[in-house]
Amino acid sequence: MQIDVLTLFPDMCETVLGESILGRAQKKEILTVHCHQIRDYTFNKQRQVDDYPYGGGQGMIMNAQPIADCLRAVGGHPHVIYMSPQGQTLTQEKAREFAQLPHLAVLCGHYEGVDERVLEACVDEEISIGDYVVTGGELPALVLIDCVARLVPGVLSEEACFTDESHYSGLLEYPQYTRPAVWEGRAVPDVLLNGHHAQIETWRKEQAQKRTEEKRPDMMKKSK
Numbered sequence: 001m002q003i004d005v006l007t008l009f010p011d012m013c014e015t016v017l018g019e020s021i022l023g024r025a026q027k028k029e030i031l032t033v034h035c036h037q038i039r040d041y042t043f044n045k046q047r048q049v050d051d052y053p054y055g056g057g058q059g060m061i062m063n064a065q066p067i068a069d070c071l072r073a074v075g076g077h078p079h080v081i082y083m084s085p086q087g088q089t090l091t092q093e094k095a096r097e098f099a100q101l102p103h104l105a106v107l108c109g110h111y112e113g114v115d116e117r118v119l120e121a122c123v124d125e126e127i128s129i130g131d132y133v134v135t136g137g138e139l140p141a142l143v144l145i146d147c148v149a150r151l152v153p154g155v156l157s158e159e160a161c162f163t164d165e166s167h168y169s170g171l172l173e174y175p176q177y178t179r180p181a182v183w184e185g186r187a188v189p190d191v192l193l194n195g196h197h198a199q200i201e202t203w204r205k206e207q208a209q210k211r212t213e214e215k216r217p218d219m220m221k222k223s224k
Helices: 010-017 020-027 064-074 092-099 116-122 138-149 197-215 217-223
Strands: 002-007 032-037 079-089 103-108 125-128
Touching: 002 010, 002 064, 002 138, 010 020, 010 032, 010 138, 020 032, 020 138, 032 064, 064 103, 064 116, 079 092, 079 138, 092 138, 103 138, 125 138, 197 217
Parallel strands: 002 032, 002 103, 079 103, 079 125
Antiparallel strands: none
């Protein structure tokens, strides 16, 4: 999969994307990630990429031209995502859809947003990571990329690394334990120590459902 990030802060994104699992996936050429500086595509000497909004109002608006030219320089036919608090909320199901695509381009907005015309002309969909506002699109873009990239075959060592996790099956993940068997008087459930795989699997399914009912009853309603 190829992922291109259009941003005013490429160093910020590259620092995160080059680390840990995503960094190793790029070295193995399972993922190709490029961060593009939008300022490189402006026409003015000051490398300004924003201007005052027509009609008045607070803040500045990112210009359409440098964004569009940056996207053209990316090339290919990527599925273009704009990180926006007005977008559809990112879910595991949506991430699975994105993971099936060969090429994503993620636009990070700033200031009071971007010129609506570039959204109409270039963006396929807007995605939000929640009903709140942050200072720029970089952090949401990194969340989206991490969420999507780990579902690409080969990025994680085994498919079970993500199929057993919270949200993938519509339930939260069952409780997990590691050594020691007893910590400060708290013991690991006996069923996990008996080596009976069928009993362990049944316990985990029951615990996943119980945990979802207790912590996220809204998810149980959706699954019915």
